[in-house]
Amino acid sequence: xxxxxxxxxxxxxxxxxxxxxxxxxxxxxxxxxxxxxxxxxxxxxxxxxxxxxxxxxxxxxxxxxxxxxxxxxxxxxxxxxxxxxxxxxxxxxxxxxxxxxxxxxxxxxxxxxxxxxxxxxxxxxxxxxxxxxxxxxxxxxxxxxxxxxxxxxxxxxxxxxxxxxxxxxxxxxxxxxxxxxxxxxxxxxxxxxxxxxxxxxx
Amino acid sequence: xxxxxxxxxxxxxxxxxxxxxxxxxxxxxxxxxxxxxxxxxxxxxxxxxxxxxxxxxxxxxxxxxxxxxxxxxxxxxxxxxxxxxxxxxxxxxxxxxxxxxxxxxxxxxxxxxxxxxxxxxxxxxxxxxxxxxxxxxxxxxxxxxxxxxxxxxxxxxxxxxxxxxxxxxxxxxxxxxxxxxxxxxxxxxxxxxxxxxxxxxx
DNA sequence: ATTATATATGACACAGTGTCACTTGTCAAT
DNA sequence: ATTGACAAGTGACACTGTGTCATATATAAT
Numbered sequence: 345x346x347x348x349x350x351x352x353x354x355x356x357x358x359x360x361x362x363x364x365x366x367x368x369x370x371x372x373x374x375x376x377x378x379x380x381x382x383x384x385x386x387x388x389x390x391x392x393x394x395x396x397x398x399x400x401x402x403x404x405x406x407x408x409x410x411x412x413x414x415x416x417x418x419x420x421x422x423x424x425x426x427x428x429x430x431x432x433x434x435x436x437x438x439x440x441x442x443x444x445x446x447x448x449x450x451x452x453x454x455x456x457x458x459x460x461x462x463x464x465x466x467x468x469x470x471x472x473x474x475x476x477x478x479x480x481x482x483x484x485x486x487x488x489x490x491x492x493x494x495x496x497x498x499x500x501x502x503x504x505x506x507x508x509x510x511x512x513x514x515x516x517x518x519x520x521x522x523x524x525x526x527x528x529x530x531x532x533x534x535x536x537x538x539x540x541x542x543x544x545x546x
Numbered sequence: 547x548x549x550x551x552x553x554x555x556x557x558x559x560x561x562x563x564x565x566x567x568x569x570x571x572x573x574x575x576x577x578x579x580x581x582x583x584x585x586x587x588x589x590x591x592x593x594x595x596x597x598x599x600x601x602x603x604x605x606x607x608x609x610x611x612x613x614x615x616x617x618x619x620x621x622x623x624x625x626x627x628x629x630x631x632x633x634x635x636x637x638x639x640x641x642x643x644x645x646x647x648x649x650x651x652x653x654x655x656x657x658x659x660x661x662x663x664x665x666x667x668x669x670x671x672x673x674x675x676x677x678x679x680x681x682x683x684x685x686x687x688x689x690x691x692x693x694x695x696x697x698x699x700x701x702x703x704x705x706x707x708x709x710x711x712x713x714x715x716x717x718x719x720x721x722x723x724x725x726x727x728x729x730x731x732x733x734x735x736x737x738x739x740x741x742x743x744x745x746x747x748x
Numbered sequence: 749a750t751t752a753t754a755t756a757t758g759a760c761a762c763a764g765t766g767t768c769a770c771t772t773g774t775c776a777a778t
Numbered sequence: 779a780t781t782g783a784c785a786a787g788t789g790a791c792a793c794t795g796t797g798t799c800a801t802a803t804a805t806a807a808t
Contacts (some may be wrong), residue, residue: 373577375577375578376577431746458665458666459665459666460664460665460666461664461665462661462662462663462664462665463660463661463662463663463664463665463717463720464660464662464720464724492748493747493748494746494747495741495745495748496746501737504734504737504738504741505741505746507717507738508714508738508741508742508746511713511714512713514665515709515713518665518666522666535703535706536706536710539697539706539707539742539745540710540741540742540745540746541745541746541747542697542745543697543741543742543743543744543745544633544696544697544698544707544710544742544743545695545696545697545743546694546695546696546697
């Protein structure tokens with residue numbers, strides 16, 4: 345979390361820093377993003393940066409949290425609306441993230457983030473770990489709501505199903521944010537979901 | 547490709563350099579691997595490194611090529627053996643990569659590589675792009691061999707199926723290399739494959 | 749006016765990259 | 779044995795970057 349010093353800053357200055365950070369984080373993957381570029385662009389002293397943020401990650405996390413701030417709330421709403429149906433929840437999440445990611449000022453940043461999620465990252469869809477924890481907690485609840493429609497005999501198997509859905513949804517979000525025609529991209533996503541539902545065998 | 551200068555080096559010197567490089571590439575993700583560490587460990591001058599390799603990537607590619615050198619050949623053999631059955635080919639690839647990756651001297655490096663493949667990486671399983679091209683070429687052939695068993699009506703749909711299999715296999719390779727019990731890990735992989743085959747719905 | 753306290757700053761020490769002018773080694777031809 | 783030509787080796791240099799710290803400056807609080 346940024347320091348109070350940062351939050352106490354005049355609005356314009358804060359805005360200038362966040363704008364510069366957005367630009368830099370949209371430019372290259374997180375590891376390559378440089379604080380130097382941010383402070384130069386925002387016209388603050390190098391030392392000031394460290395007065396406001398612990399490091400690059402700190403700032404990045406703050407920006408992501410503010411962008412996807414309502415995500416957890418949204419997720420809970422989705423669960424509610426779809427009565428826990430895990431497949432529809434993933435479709436909803438896809439739609440929601442594409443909607444936010446397609447907004448001009450978010451697009452590059454979102455692409456950068458999704459493209460650079462690692463195979464090993466054990467996160468639902470974004471780098472926001474909190475969302476995962478939320479889902480983890482509601483796992484039993486979700487399991488009981490899905491065990492009658494899905495071919496699963498315990499929570500372990502349910503987790504495998506979630507993993508499959510996560511992997512597929514992620515890849516498709518990357519593709520959708522990348523290519524122009526998002527209607528086409530959505531069709532491909534739904535086709536893949538269909539495969540997951542019914543299987544690829546004839 | 548490394549220069550001739552490198553290939554002409556006395557065997558011990560070459561070995562020392564490659565050993566140092568392996569160590570560094572196993573330590574951290576490629577982006578963070580430092581040439582400085584490699585040259586210091588291998589006890590060569592910084593300038594020499596650039597006499598041998600274009601840059602970090604050049605050396606990395608060379609090492610990976612030598613580790614998975616027979617991969618393409620293996621892939622073609624698998625295709626042959628399984629008579630083109632794409633699902634079995636993926637299971638074979640999984641087994642083969644786990645086998646190589648479980649060798650002590652490869653383990654850390656393989657983990658590092660698989661864990662750091664990005665969602666957006668359009669590669670089959672490793673960073674070796676050549677393998678992908680190979681598969682791309684045999685796509686029509688593979689399609690014709692799978693169209694009767696899979697629920698696909700054109701090559702585009704076949705590509706979606708391959709994407710699904712790639713995503714799942716990758717994640718499972720990461721898990722298997724990470725955790726001790728590879729028998730358990732393999733069971734989970736096969737379960738996921740079963741879901742892909744028959745669908746997750748009851 | 750004085751004293752805390754909060755902010756701001758850039759020089760520093762450190763780590764890293766890629767290049768280049770220069771040195772050293774090798775070996776064949778005279 | 780000397781020369782010349784080419785191959786191989788080298789570390790200082792100019793970059794770009796990080797995180798820290800002593801010092802300077804502003805803002806309140808008494």
